[in-house]
Amino acid sequence: MRNSTIFSGIIGLIGGAFTTLFGGWTAGMTTLVLFMAIDYVSGLIVAGVFQKSTKSETGALESKAGWKGLARKCMTLIFVLIAYRLDLLLSTNYIRDAVVIGFCANEFVSIVENAGLMGLPLPAPLKRALEVLRNKAEFEENANE
Template sequence: MTVEERIKGVKAAVTAALAALTALWGWFGWLIVAWVVCMAIDYLTGSAAACKAGKWSSALAREGLWHKAGCVAAVTISGILDLVVGHILGGMPEAALPFAYTVFLCPLVVVWYILTEVGSIVENAGAMGAPVPAWLKRMAKALRDQVDQKLGD
């Protein structure tokens, strides 16, 4: 097998995986992907910023991973609640909505976590020495605060 054939095989596998994700979850799947990517970037930039400051420790790194695991648990619970609400609404014709209820809580929780991760990534970039526009910091915080205000803190 040539290198080009291997590259085509990898491209086909990635394309198939992305198509399957889109078919399975549609836009919500991509929201999850964005969140996972943001978590990874936050962890990597946080570790890099700590290394630069000479403050990296395995205990703090482990604490960060526990924090991420807690976020995964919260998103999982919100997804389960979405399933329960959808099941309840499906079994109660008198409570029928004018639209099909698929997900509501989980995307809100995921967006909130994405905004949290973005704010942390911006802070980490500044700690690593990158010039970060003040308006970007304010925007990341304002977006998260807006979600908190609209949905009740």
């Protein structure tokens, strides 16, 4: 057997297991993973090219901040897995979808923030929505201290 055949088989097995674990591959999952990748790459661009990252003290690329971002993305997928398992437990089929949609919205906000840090002009309603979300997050953070 050729090495490429073995490698392809292993990748297929891992992909199949991953897909089964998350309850199948849906448009929502594709969208979430795509948004996560765009957010991560745009964050790298903000830090590496524009040096305006809010995740590091200097605004530049920092490996620790990058690893934290990847850890958060993994935790997002763990929440999707948990939601799918809850769907199975409760004989429902909407918890995973709701979690995926919520995380897609969160990734979208982060992508828009990154675009703003790059200097992309944002429409006024989008700026106001981001400001409201930031203020809400700061309020909740201060309330928890």
